[in-house]
Amino acid sequence: MRTGTNLPAIGGYNQAVVLDAVRRSPEGLSRTEIAENTGLSAQTVGNVTRRLLDERLVDETGTVSVGRGKPRTILQLRGQGGFAVGVHIDPAVITYVVLDLRGSVIAHSRTRTPSAQEPAAVIRLMAHAIRSLVDDSGVDPGLVIGVGIASPGPIDAEAGTVLDPPMLDGWQSVPLRAALSEATGLPVLLEKDVTAAAVAELWFARGPSRSDFAFVYYGTGFGIGLVVGREVIRGATSNAGDAGHITVDPDGPECVCGRRGCVGDLITPRSLVREAAAAGVVSPVPGASAHPPDMTAVGNALHELAASAGAEDEAAVRILRSAAHRLARALVVIANLLDVDEFVFGGPFWDDIGDALLAALPWAVESSPARVSRRSLSFETSRIGEDVAAVGAACLVLDHAFSPRPSAMLISV
Incomplete structure (x- = not known):
């Protein structure tokens, strides 16, 4: 079976x-x-x-x-000796990549996440997109090793189930791994999206770098992928990295969790867009407050906010600088807790505002009186690009296929 x-x-x-x-x-x-x-x-x-x-x-x-x-x-x-497919499900977009054995991206596609709330219909569309991408790439389907999925958490990695991701209505206890495997005829791995992004950075790391770092994922939501001692930290249920409820402004607005000033509630794209609309920087985006939000409209408004900041609009600059300082408070907590010395940033919406945030973020973190270690930290944008989670999902397949594990020497019964 x-x-x-x-x-x-x-x-x-x-x-x-x-x-x-x-x-x-x-x-x-x-x-x-x-x-x-x-x-x-x-x-x-x-x-x-x-x-x-x-x-x-x-x-x-x-x-x-x-x-x-x-x-x-x-x-x-030999790069052409085998291939892996990576899929990243974000409430805004679904990204697909095909990697060869060397980890080179040889095919790529992206579609809007369907608004349909029926997961079975979305899974059928995903299977069709995977088959089309493999066909278009010219890859021999018989050389495709498997499919990796990077999904918003929480997940049940052992069961291969997506439990109840925010902003994906109807996706409660969906057996995504088994369903997509059945639809594609391929083995499937399921990983949390922020963890997959950290895997990608670790996979492509060269030399002594990328040993202890946090991947700051900025998409529809916010999360942290963790690597300590060149090992990805998944946690007991493979849901490590849910950092959105770190309090960074005790006097801030009430979060859905009941507390005030949670970083994930304050710096996500739809929050910044609402703040920009209130300041007159962008036109109001009705879809920003919908559930789920219209992330295409939010993304367009975020791009407009970034452009205004680049043109030195005072209100736009103030909004992004405030976001940088709020994010900095959360990163200080992460740095103190795990003693990481690198922060890598990426995700579907990072490119729009990344430069503006990195102009203020390093100083805000380094100068924080709450910092324990005085060692200088590194801050940089992922060189893999906005597809980093999909690439990481495919890397998981390659990793399981030919990375050595002592358990492989044990006899299975």
Whole structure:
């Protein structure tokens, strides 16, 4: 019986170790270097690389001379050896990507999130969009390893269920993983969107960077993806990172949770747009107060707000500077709690206001008297772009397919 939970293994544990070592060295590695990096014997590396070549997962791409010995043959990951699909569900848009084994995006599409409240209809549309994207990309469907979904929380990762995401009416206890697997015929993984975004940043990190960081997700909602010691923090129920109810203004408006001044209530796009309309910076957006909100109208108004701030409109600048200081108070809490030293920003709506917020945010965080550590922090926008959560969802598929896990050596019954 299909469960949609177990991805096909590309190989055994040693094979995964070798693949992971080659993946982390885009310039390629020789068999000798693989043995040195992994601790595997030369014979084991030889046997594994022979299988990987036969399965067309790696290529021999040239030789390099080291001393007087025989030139070493370089092995590199073969991007076309397999593919993964990533899907990000945001209340405003659904984003789809196809990644090759190297993590390169080879196809991409985006559609408005359907307003229909019937999840089954939306899932059918998602399955059709996935098939169309794979077909349009020219990828052999037989080489698609699986589908990763980045969904708003809360989720039940073990059951593959979306529990009750805000602003997605009718999506209570939806068995999304099983339903999409049935509709596509592919294995499916489900992850919280902010966690998927953090996975993407970790996957593409090079060198010592991205070891302890928080991914600040700015979409229809606000959340934090967490990485400590190069490990993604998911929590007991895979719902870590729900930071929207950190109080940043005790005298602020009442949040739906009953408290006042929650950061997620104050800095989200629809909140900033309502504030801008009240200040006369943008025209009123009736859809901003709807449930669910008209995020297309909100996005257009947010873009207008950012443009006004860029033109040095005083009211617009004041609104975004205030948002930066409110966000800074929340980030100080995160920095103190987890001792992270990097903040990475991204999401569907970050590009509009990111530059304006980053003009004030670092100083507001660094100068806060509430900060415990005095170590300098890093603040930067994700280089992956607004599709970061969808890319992260696809990276999860690749990670499960060929990243080494000691549990792979255990006997299953």
